[in-house]
Amino acid sequence: xxxxxxxxxxxxxxxxxxxxxxxxxxxxxxxxxxxxxxxxxxxxxxxxxxxxxxxxxxxxxxxxxxxxxxxxxxxxxxxxxxxxxxxxxxxxxxxxxxxxxxxxxxxxxxxxxxxxxxxxxxxxxxxxxxxxxxxxxxxxxxxxxxxxxxxxxxxxxxxxxxxxxxxxxxxxxxxxxxxxxxxxxxxxxxxxxxxxxxxxxxxxxxxxxxxxxxxxxxxxxxxxxxxxxxxxxxxxxxxxxxxxxxxxxxxxxxxxxxxxxxxxxxxxxxxxxxxxxxxxxxxxxxxxxxxxxxxxxxxxxxxxxxxxxxxxxxxxxxxxxxxxxxxxxxxxxxxxxxxxxxxxxxxxxxxxxxxxxxxxxxxxxxxxxxxxxxxxxxxxxxxxxxxxxxxxxxxxxxxxxxxxxxxxxxxxxxxxxxxxxxxxxxxxxxxxxxxxxxxxxxxxxxxxxxxxxxxxxxxxxxxxxxxxxxxxxxxxxxxxxxxxxxxxxxxxxxxxxxxxxxxxxxxxxxxxxxxxxxxxxxxxxxxxxxxxxxxxxxxxxxxxxxxxxxx
Amino acid sequence: xxxxxxxxxxxxxxxxxxxxxxxxxxxxxxxxxxxxxxxxxxxxxxxxxxxxxxxxxxxxxxxxxxxxxxxxxxxxxxxxxxxxxxxxxxxxxxxxxxxxxxxxxxxxx
Numbered sequence: 001x002x003x004x005x006x007x008x009x010x011x012x013x014x015x016x017x018x019x020x021x022x023x024x025x026x027x028x029x030x031x032x033x034x035x036x037x038x039x040x041x042x043x044x045x046x047x048x049x050x051x052x053x054x055x056x057x058x059x060x061x062x063x064x065x066x067x068x069x070x071x072x073x074x075x076x077x078x079x080x081x082x083x084x085x086x087x088x089x090x091x092x093x094x095x096x097x098x099x100x101x102x103x104x105x106x107x108x109x110x111x112x113x114x115x116x117x118x119x120x121x122x123x124x125x126x127x128x129x130x131x132x133x134x135x136x137x138x139x140x141x142x143x144x145x146x147x148x149x150x151x152x153x154x155x156x157x158x159x160x161x162x163x164x165x166x167x168x169x170x171x172x173x174x175x176x177x178x179x180x181x182x183x184x185x186x187x188x189x190x191x192x193x194x195x196x197x198x199x200x201x202x203x204x205x206x207x208x209x210x211x212x213x214x215x216x217x218x219x220x221x222x223x224x225x226x227x228x229x230x231x232x233x234x235x236x237x238x239x240x241x242x243x244x245x246x247x248x249x250x251x252x253x254x255x256x257x258x259x260x261x262x263x264x265x266x267x268x269x270x271x272x273x274x275x276x277x278x279x280x281x282x283x284x285x286x287x288x289x290x291x292x293x294x295x296x297x298x299x300x301x302x303x304x305x306x307x308x309x310x311x312x313x314x315x316x317x318x319x320x321x322x323x324x325x326x327x328x329x330x331x332x333x334x335x336x337x338x339x340x341x342x343x344x345x346x347x348x349x350x351x352x353x354x355x356x357x358x359x360x361x362x363x364x365x366x367x368x369x370x371x372x373x374x375x376x377x378x379x380x381x382x383x384x385x386x387x388x389x390x391x392x393x394x395x396x397x398x399x400x401x402x403x404x405x406x407x408x409x410x411x412x413x414x415x416x417x418x419x420x421x422x423x424x425x426x427x428x429x430x431x432x433x434x435x436x437x438x439x440x441x442x443x444x445x446x447x448x449x450x451x452x453x454x455x456x457x458x459x460x461x462x463x464x465x466x467x468x469x470x471x472x473x474x475x476x477x478x479x480x481x482x483x484x485x486x487x488x489x490x491x492x493x494x495x496x497x498x499x500x501x502x503x504x505x506x507x508x509x510x511x512x513x514x515x516x517x518x519x520x521x522x523x524x525x526x527x528x529x530x531x532x533x534x535x536x537x538x539x540x541x542x543x544x545x546x547x548x549x550x551x
Numbered sequence: 552x553x554x555x556x557x558x559x560x561x562x563x564x565x566x567x568x569x570x571x572x573x574x575x576x577x578x579x580x581x582x583x584x585x586x587x588x589x590x591x592x593x594x595x596x597x598x599x600x601x602x603x604x605x606x607x608x609x610x611x612x613x614x615x616x617x618x619x620x621x622x623x624x625x626x627x628x629x630x631x632x633x634x635x636x637x638x639x640x641x642x643x644x645x646x647x648x649x650x651x652x653x654x655x656x657x658x659x660x
Contacts, residue, residue, distance in 0.1 A: 027571065029615040045619055051574040080653055095653075097573050347649055418639060419647040422619075426638075429649045442557050479637065 001064050001370070002147050004112045008551035011155065012109050015116060019043045020102035027099070044115025045101055048420050054093045054101065055118040056108060060128035060170070061089030061373040062144040065360035070111040072356035078104050083356070085341060085349040087464055088167070089127050089373040090118060094420055118156065121249075123153035123234075129171040129178045130372040133293065134336050136328045139191050140142055142172040144290045145226065148282060151289075152227050159234050163241035166234070167206075174493065179375055181205045181214045181495035182467055184251045185233060187226075195220045203233060203263065204255030205495075207461035212252045213495045217264035223286075225271075228278045232270035236263070246371055291405045296368035296383050301333025305386040311393075318393050319402040326389075333386055337367075338406045339379040339396065344440035345433050348414045349377030358399040363520045366392050375464075375491075376413055376452075378406070403440070407450045409518070410440035417457030417474060418481075424457035426474025426481040427507075431455050434511045435477055438500035448518055452491070452533045467491035469532050470517060471498040472510060483510035487517065487543055488535045498542055502548050513547055520546040565625040565633050566604045567640065568617035576643040577617065579608050585617060587655055589630035590645045594625060598600040644660075 004012070019039065026036040040046075044055040056071070063071075071091055075083045078095045078100045086092055096104055108114055117124055133141040145291045149168055153159065159166075169178040172189035180186025184484045186202035198220040205214025221229050237251045255263045309367075312319045327336040339359060341349050351359075363371045363381055366388040372380035384392060396402040405411045412435060415421065417428030432455055437446045454468030458475075465471030471486035482504040489498030520543050525534045535543070566579040567589070577585035578592035585590065594635035601622055608620045624636040635641055646654025 027615055029613070033612060033618050047569055047574055049639070050576055050646055051569075099572055418642055419649050424639075427642075433649065476638070481638065524653065 001062060002143075004058070008112070009109075011116050012116070015043065015114070016102055016105045016109060019105060023098060023102055029191070038205055038460050040101075040120040042116070043101075043105065044118035045098075046119065046422075047418075048094065048422055049266040049418075050180070051095045052098055052101070053420070054096050054104060054115060055086070056091050056093070056113060056115050057118050058113075058373050059150050059513050060126055060132065060143050061130050061375075062128075062143060063371040063373065064111075064369050065139065065364040065371065067111045067113055067156050068145055068356050068360035068363070070107060072353040073105055074104055075353040075356065077107075082350050082352045084347075084416065085351060085377050085379070087377060087415070087462060088125060088374050089130070089375055090125055091373070092416075094416075095399050121164050121166075122160050123149075123162075123166045123168065126150050126153070127167070127169045127178055127183075127375060129173055129176075130374040130380050131177060131327060131336050131382060132172070132372075133295070133370075134329050134334075135173050135175075135177075136330050137175055138171075138173040138330075140189060140197075141170045141293055142170045142187075142189060144286055145172075145187070145189065145223070145294055146170045146372055147289050147292075148226070148286055149230065151285070152230070154283075159238060162234070162238055163243045164246065164251075166237075166251065168230075176436065176491075176493040176495070179464075179467065179495075182207055182211075182464070182491060182495075183214065185230065186214055189223070190220075192220055193376040196222065197259065198222050199226060201229065201233075204252040204260070204265075206250055206252040207464060207466045208249075208250070209247060209459040209461075210253065210256075211461070211466040211497045212256060213497060214252070215255065217258035217267060224280065224283045225275065227282045228274050229267070229271050231274060232267045235270055236266055274474070289512040296370070297490075298331045298334065298383070299385070301331070301385065303332040305333060308389055311390040315390075317397075317402075317404075318390065321402055322389065323394055324404040325406045329383065331383075335384055335386055335389065337381040337384045337392065338374075338380065339401050340406050340411050341401075342405055342411050342436065342440075343400055343403050344410065345437045347429050348412050348432050348518070351379075355399050358395060358401065362392055362395055376411065378411070381424070405440060405445070407452065408439075409448055409451050409453060410436040411444050412436065412453045412455060413468070414455040415457050415463035417455075417463075421457065423460055423472070425476040426457050426483065428455040428457040428463055428472075428474055431472060431474070431483065431507065431510060434507075435514060438511060438515070444518075448522065449530060451518070453514070454489075455466070464491060465489070466497045468498060469535070470514060472514075475504065477504070483507065483514055485510065485517070485547070487540060488532065490532055494532070501540065501544055516546050517543055562627070563594045563596045563625050563633065564601045564604075564622045564634065565594060566588060566601075566608045566620065567592075567623055567635075567643065568608060568612065568620040571615055571618055574618075579604055583607055585611070589625070589635055589640075590628065590630075592625070592633045594627065594633040595622075652659075 077388040128146040188200040201218040202214040367381040412432040414432040416430040418424040456463035456465040484504040486498030508545040581593040
């Protein structure tokens with residue numbers, strides 16, 4: 001895992017000192033609300049409905065146990081005992097007093113963490129495949145590239161005041177677990193038989209009020225050219241992205257306005273201009289960064305383990321949990337363990353300080369000190385020996401973290417919504433809770449299988465509703481919370497934007513509407529067919545008919 | 552809790568903000584102090600009264616006591632005390648509906 005060097009350390013400490021001074025100047029009245037707002041946002045501090053919110057960066061969703069324990073400690077000492085893992089692989093605290101903020105940032109700095117670039121119109125935390133370094137299907141660990149981009153983009157002088165925020169995601173596997181087609185820039189690392197290793201470069205994906213699946217503007221970019229190419233894209237966007245209208249300021253609007261081909265042509269022209277000036281620093285730097293991502297000291301193990309198989313036979317709850325929450329690991333005798341933060345009726349993404357500590361302990365004891373946060377608001381222990389899984393399961397059960405529902409109906413993404421957020425128009429979490437209460441742990445949920453429900457409380461779409469197999473968007477209709485339903489979205493390599501079914505539903509009606517959609521799917525599916533496959537085969541018609549009656 | 556659903560303009564307005572240190576939602580009272588309870592708020596029934604309340608609140612904003620000052624629609628409850636009209640403001644008054652254990656009512660014991 002990457003460790004700060006002395007330069008990072010100095011930068012972070014200086015930023016905290018500056019922020020501490022800014023807080024005291026705001027409290028003494030020297031800084032106005034508007035002046036201070038710019039400063040606090042540069043340090044991840046928002047003012048929400050009930051209190052200040054601090055968003056902490058978790059670069060590419062990767063944490064070590066020491067960091068996780070610190071997050072727990074902060075939740076306990078400065079917040080109200082919990083934190084919220086987000087769809088950007090970050091964590092947010094909901095109740096931190098302004099006067100405590102600098103101390104919280106100091107506490108984070110003790111474990112190489114910070115809140116820089118978690119807000120504002122600049123390059124945000126770089127996200128990546130949460131199975132990085134463990135996935136069977138990856139060609140390499142994408143995190144060194146994500147770290148290279150993080151270092152390049154941190155306090156980048158040219159790109160600190162972009163037209164709008166900017167999000168980059170990286171994967172090195174054909175199965176997309178990082179939603180790369182819904183980012184400002186998405187990168188897929190591939191080995192080409194003729195051209196060698198390189199990135200497919202996707203630009204202008206995104207959600208919000210104008211959702212786009214990002215188009216590919218380069219099918220093969222040699223890895224050594226990554227930074228100059230990103231620079232060319234960012235320069236074009238910085239110059240030509242709209243600054244007159246915040247709703248039209250994201251790069252997706254520019255790409256769409258120019259057309260992907262013309263946008264690509266202009267990027268290539270700028271890239272060709274700057275490439276001769278760039279040295280091989282990124283390549284050397286990449287080698288240095290890579291040295292931090294050492295492969296864990298894996299044991300040579302057989303593919304199966306007798307005690308693991310015995311526990312599976314003996315304990316149905318363990319077997320269900322294994323079947324649902326495990327993913328294959330690249331090494332025999334190991335597994336990738338998902339820990340859904342989606343207990344029945346719970347708040348998606350919330351974890352208590354105690355739960356964070358449990359995960360930290362397990363990562364230390366059984367997981368090669370490695371923890372990941374997913375954009376689906378779950379946690380992952382990427383390297384667990386099969387033979388340790390019964391003990392891990394037992395500890396997770398005790399901590400209330402053993403829900404066997406990864407990818408099922410009750411594994412719902414939801415934004416904080418109107419329960420916390422100043423931008424929201426309707427609540428999201430209660431809808432997730434009601435759906436979870438109805439489906440979690442039922443035979444019906446198991447029968448339905450893979451189905452991703454995603455809920456946003458406003459059109460900014462932090463809950464990724466556009467990319468949900470079933471998406472739910474909360475709106476305010478003359479003072480009443482109403483919910484629009486979309487179907488057929490997808491966040492992975494089959495990326496698609498869901499289509500609105502028709503008129504919305506009230507808070508009770510939307511739960512029944514989801515049930516109707518699920519009934520319709522079950523009635524129409526072919527053997528072994530997922531919800532998404534059925535929807536793509538039969539189209540929206542039968543679902544609309546079931547929801548609204550035949551017309 | 553009554554997080555339902557009306558956008559009637561309300562017969563009056565109250566002034567709300569977030570207290571600068573904690574960020575918690577507060578309401579301006581008749582004596583110029585800030586209360587955690589909208590039922591203690593000064594209730595403006597005329598545009599002039601509302602403007603006067605807002606001006607007082609903005610002075611407190613300038614003096615770094617509160618942030619995000621806003622006039623919001625309110626009505627009177629059955630005891631004649633002010634209560635906000637919009638869902639968003641009701642949730643600000645009560646705390647997150649999904650964590651009643653952390654809400655204002657809980658904090659008040």
